[in-house]
Amino acid sequence: MADVQFHEVCGAQAAITNGGRVAERKAPESSFDKGIVFSKQPLKGRFEVRIRRKVAAWSGSIRIGVTSRSPESAAIANSSAALKGGTVILSDRDVIVDARTQQENYSSVSLKSVEVDGRVGVEIKDRALYFYINGKNQGKVETELRSQNCWAVVDLYGQCVEVEIVSSSALNVSESSSVVPEQRKVLPKGSPCQYQALVHRFFNTLVIPEIFVDSRYDCCYCIKCHAERGDLDYYNRGSPPALYAIPVGWCRLGLKLNPSAEANKVWDTHHRAYHGTAVDKIRPILDTGQLLFPGDVALGGSKISEGKGHFTDDWKPKGFNTKKIFLSPTIKYAGLEAYARKKEYVDKPTGKKYWVRVAFQVWIRAGSYDVGQSTMAGKNFDERILDQGIEWSTVERGATHFSGIVVKLEEQT
Template sequence: MESNSDFDNKSTIEQSTKEIIRTFAGKTAFKWDNYESSPNLEICNLGLTVKKCLSTDTADIARSTSGYTEGIHIFKVNWPKKKRGEVAIIGVSTDQVPVCRSQIVQIFDSNEVLLGWDIVNNQSFFNGNLIKNYPKDRNPNYAVPENFYMILDLDKGILAFRTDDEEFGFCYCELNSIFAEQGIKLYPVINLTSAGSEVTVVEIHNSSHDPSKRRIGMLLEMSVKWRMLNSMMIHKSSDKVNVILQIIQEFLELNFMVRDDLWMYKTYLKMMTKLDDTRALNLFQIFSLTQIRDSVGVQCFIAVSRLMYYYTWGNALFPIALVNQKCLDTIIDTFQIMPKLSIAQDVKSEILVNSIGLLHNLSKVTIIKDEIIRKRIHGILENYCDTIAYPPTVCLISVMTLGNVLYSDNRQAWIVPEKLLEILVELTIKAIKEGHAKFSTMYVFPREALETLLAILDCAENCHFLLKRNLIGILNDALIQLSNDNVCLELAQQCLNKLFTLIVMTHEGKDQQYRKIVKVNGLVDVLKKLDERDFNYLSMTSKICLYKIQKFTIGKIKGECILENLSRRFLKEYINIDNKSYLLNQYDKCYCPVCHSIRNEAEGVSHGIPPRYHSLPIGWFRFALKIPSQAKSERASETWHRAFHGTRVDRVYTILRQEELLLPGEMTADGHRIKELPGHYNNDNKPEGFNTKRIFVSPSLRYANYYSPGKQWNGCTVKAAFQVLIKPNCYNIGPETIGVKKQIDLMYSNYDLEWFTENRSSVVLHSLLIKIEKNEK
């Protein structure tokens, strides 16, 4: 029962919030967005209000759709005192900070950039570390008013806060030199930890030198040109060729201008696909191919192919639209025409590089990769690896593309010509040292070089050759010189892991050559430093590399497994399930770094028809579950794909009793109705035609991990997930929906991270996964 004063306060709070929304809604481009926020948060009131409805063990972030590198930005904040919880942070971050954290105490990793003000405890934080008490000289119990302002002045590099009546002083300085002048955008963020937390934020002033009006103006101008270009391409206007080529060149230049502005890049891609689903572009490419024996036809074909090549980078929208319009058939036709074509070799080489480069980008989308394999295009690419018949650039881009296209099982027999391996080694060394390596008309960056090496190293023969070319030393240099790039660091570690797996398998510590390599390069010390990093996956892979080095240098691993006993104890004490009813203990398996290294296994395997790669659940303990008889009769363990489903620890028993995953809206055996996650689409908030009644899983355990909030138990954080079998051709593939812009899992594009189906019988529980980590003091 509420007191009268409580009721009056609540009315005042609601009135204040409504006043802000009524005043500013529709007048500002600033919004919180479901795609930029933790799935545990709800965005409402036209994108201006953030709520946390459920109690979780996570710190949940909402990030704005707008990021800034310049100008003065003032935000009006309404944060009711009774809706703040234990920690309530407002501030700014880069787009690299994940929107959901499993531990409240350590909110952000040290290698991610977030700075903010905790208005409950009156403290300022940088990357989760306390910087100072703020506002200065205030009583520790000072209560920040419900209405205040955040001022982000990137011309002077200042983040400050104030109310209508008083200034609080600078919270942070020098943001311009650290971020803005480096072109790094800062995004307003909110961090909520407690159920019932709620805040409304609006931008009331924006003095950017590059305001949204200018962006919108440029968008409108290019939209008109895109329509004009489409019209001319459809009509094959021979008298307008120069205009067509000029407009294509403008779009090529635009690609580099907007690629770092995610909103603009996505907007242009939507514009270019929405008009006619790239039909005109594909038709003009086909027409140009028929005219390719003419110099004008060659010019047009190269220009339109390059446009496709550039705009298929880093997204799935444009590639899927192109493939839907039979783009792959045109690429095959191009390959078939090339041998018969009497044109200069450098022109022929340029055509091939653009076409194969386009394939390279297309193949990063799983459903397109399957189609490339089905059409046997990989066989043509293997022919283009012939260093005698084709120029080195064509051979190199073919190898890089095959690294994407081939399934991991096929890569085991993929022997790359030694000449190409030599070229790749030289380019990798240069790219690591200088940031990129120019090779004829191509630029190779460290990440691309390391991704290609990672694919090549699935073949033992390639490994042996590269070991003789000091690849371990080169990768060690990468760990040292690329220390600020977590993606490249992890790729280099995974390359080392594959090499060490081979060494252990073939030598078992008997070969002095490899002991010398490790000692000369000081690799052990480098890996030990990486093991100390806060980034979990770098630390995990470093441990595995160090254990494997021990195995082939001293013949044994010095370490002990603690995960298995903890997991069995937790299952017995907390979940308390009947082993005989659900578990097949003889197939249980520990994937802690020690046990995984002792078995000397790879980091992932492929299952199903067609094969789908999935990473092993390293760092987790696997409890094998009994498979239903129907799934056994279909040989699901051999023929179905494998994926993961993150869940709350307290829902494990219910799911096991149910013996399957349920669709939203269905009732569990204990009377609980399955609901869509807060902040996700539901019946009242969804795009037209979108069905929310689906089961969602992921090929990436890293991604599923975001949906598994930690449970505190005996000084540890415990997480739970299920590994499932999912029937091929019975599910669709979609992008991540948690708002993390950086790549979540190196093995998968962010556009392939959600697999969903409306048929629950096509998803079978395979095993229960438990991860237990001791809390830091």
């Protein structure tokens, strides 16, 4: 079956490239509209695009929908919100039918909040219309389609400049195929939420030199911030792709890439994992420049040792090698007490006491590590990542590169 493509008929400022798979709006700094594009084929299921580029010059963003008019016969307006002739558009959170708002606050997530590498989609199923944001079905649209023969409409509006077709049910992508590649990206700056501000106050007590820090990649994963961004809970990273979990409930402090990481383009080739550690080991590990094995002595004389509950040389199954770096693709495992030992933190502005746990978020070279089952007491640590593959380990020094430090603070009761 031929790949789904964009139609050559498009808005005055739109351009179709990459064999019909990519659409972009020309002169995005001076023009915010006239970027409507259509699918070349009528829809037979779900149609999705990934945002490849945005600008900060405007306030609106991507819009998506369907129209019963073929692109050749459509009167192309400057904005999809003005299209008629059996057209249904999702704009921000509202559903617009033939240029009239019909369903306000339809979606749980605003299209304005979808960042670069985020996905938006539309699907016709059983004569009903559904929209998707980052793989999540936003529910049935309360309108009847004028025709079952519809084309997808994507409006490169406002901040959204470039998109790429990433999937369609016409390409045999199943309903469960909601895990997509995730890319390192700079998040827009704004006032931190209360949780992120609390984490920053804690982080400042560690007195980490600025040379290590890259605050452009700070990110709060508290329940509220995670939901507002519309992010998925899991993503694929690297080549070949490997699944990892977003650290929901934690907060990331971005770290600078070292030259080796830049040279190896780790954000494209490496997998994402977590390495839990003790609070007082953060600075020695950063000073040393890499993760260390149990028994190693970090710069300054700090010795790395196994946490309580983890296998040691004196307590382990026969033949088990403890002298390696242990990681996990989920913070629900790497954040266990045996790895991320909790420490008390007193927040001076409020006087409240918290338990704090920390872990390094790292890139690890594909093929450098073994995948094994959990060696900790308990089971079903993560609802998506099975216990049989939840523990990663490597004997290669230099196979990992720092991406950030993730922090979780829990108020003492």
